Amino acid sequence: MRHSSIPLLPILFDSGIFALLWVSRSICRLTIVMNQVARGNDDAESPCTDRTNEVGAMARAFRDQCEMRRRLAAQHARAAEPAQKRHMLMVGLANDFETAVGGIATALAASATGIQPTAPTLTVSASQTAGQSTAVAAAAERAATDVFSGSGAAEERGVSVEEIRRQVPHSSDLVQNAVTEAGTASAVVSALSAAAVRIGDVVQMISTIASQITLLALSATIGAARAGDAGHGFAVAAAEVGKPAGQTTQATDGQIATIEGTMQAAVEAIAAISTIQVINEAAGSIAGAAEQQGAATREIVTAVSQTSAGTRAVTAKRQGLPVLARFPWIGRQESCGASGHQALPVRSIGVR
Known part of the structure; x- marks a missing residue:
């Protein structure tokens, strides 16, 4: 075994x-x-x-x-495909938004910068108006002195009348020049007001686009939340898109208020400039009174009284001339400030 x-x-x-x-x-x-x-x-x-x-x-x-x-x-792979498509869609929307806002911001900055070169013209006009109003006031004071001196002695009536006749045309020319300059200033202020309106329209358009982007970002965030973990990255991207849109809306709201203030200042400046026409009419009345004095020396007392009343009116009017002449200067400063403040945030938008 x-x-x-x-x-x-x-x-x-x-x-x-x-x-x-x-x-x-x-x-x-x-x-x-x-x-x-x-x-x-x-x-x-x-x-x-x-x-x-x-x-x-x-x-x-x-x-x-x-x-x-x-x-x-x-x-x-099947779950990631819709997320990839949504991501590409958001990237496209972001690129389109950046392109649109960049173009609008560039145009708006150019418009705001274009307002500033017209401001020196308005400054010169305001300075000339102020100087001419001072000259008119001085001429009125001299005419009043001559009238009151002529009423004291008959021998000096002829001299007083000639002085008045010599000063009145000069004063009328000064007032007419002031009216012309005021018309130029009014046209410039009107142009500034129209430019401010156009800027306001563009800013309103930017605000509307920003609001729409904000709504799109909110809708995208809600959709991403419904998708769960697969839509987390898309929700972050939507939040990043909505954040600059909200900042743009806040910036445009502040600029709209600034533009409205600029337009109101322009309206006030135009209203102030229009009062210079009243001064021109007063100067015409003075010229008519002087002609009456030269034509009828026998009515010299009456003519002196009329001239005295006219010079008092001119003296009262001329007290408001420096204030009126300063209105275009004030409007110019506000316009320059508004255009400068408008250009800064818009350039920052274009840089983004």
């Missing part, structure tokens, strides 16, 4: 070696496929899945894991 079992040992040993090599080869093949899958090759076929031993169970489990991984990858 002992001798018969001895030949079985080599057979068992060889069988064990064969089984070990067979299992080791299967595991090596399975290891190669695992390495391929680990490198990203999800299409690698799992070997030994038809075997009924532990190696087959391991191969089938690995195959099932690969299938599950492929399904998860496909689901992730």
Whole structure:
């Protein structure tokens, strides 16, 4: 019995070696496929899945894991596709908004800067009007002095009349020049007012665009919230888009108030300039009175009284001339300030 079992040992040993090599080869093949899958090759076929031993169970489990991984990858790709499309849409909207606002901001800055060169003309006109009003006041004072001196002595009536006749045309010319300059100043102020209206329209357009962008960003944020974790990045992008839109709305609201103040100042300046026409009419009355004095020396007392009344009216009127002459200067300062303040935030918008 002992001798018969001895030949079985080599057979068992060889069988064990064969089984070990067979299992080791299967595991090596399975290891190669695992390495391929680990490198990203999800299409690698799992070997030994038809075997009924532990190696087959391991191969089938690995195959099932690969299938599950492929399904998860496909689901992730399908879920990421709408988010990618939404991201591209938001990028396009942001680029379009930046282009539109940049163009409008450039045009608005050019308009605001274009207002400033016209302001020196208005300053010169205001200075000339102030100087001429002072000259008119001085001439009226001299005429009043001459009239009162002429009423004291009959011998000086002729001299007083000639002095009045000499001063009245000069005063009339000064007043006429003041009226002409006032008309120029009025035209400049009107142009400033029209430019302010155009700027207001452009600022209102920017405000409307910013409000629409804010609404779009809000809608996008709500949609991203409904999408859950997949829409988190899109919600952050929507918030970043809505933030500069809100800042733009606040900036344009402040600029609209500034433009309205500029327009109101322009209206007041035009109303003040129009009163210079009354001064021109008063100067015409003075000239008529002087002609009457020269034509009828026998009525010199009456003429002196009329001239005295006229000079009193001119004296009263001339007290308001410096104030009226300063109105264009004030309007010019406000216009320059408004245009400068308008250009700064608009340039900052264009830079963004």
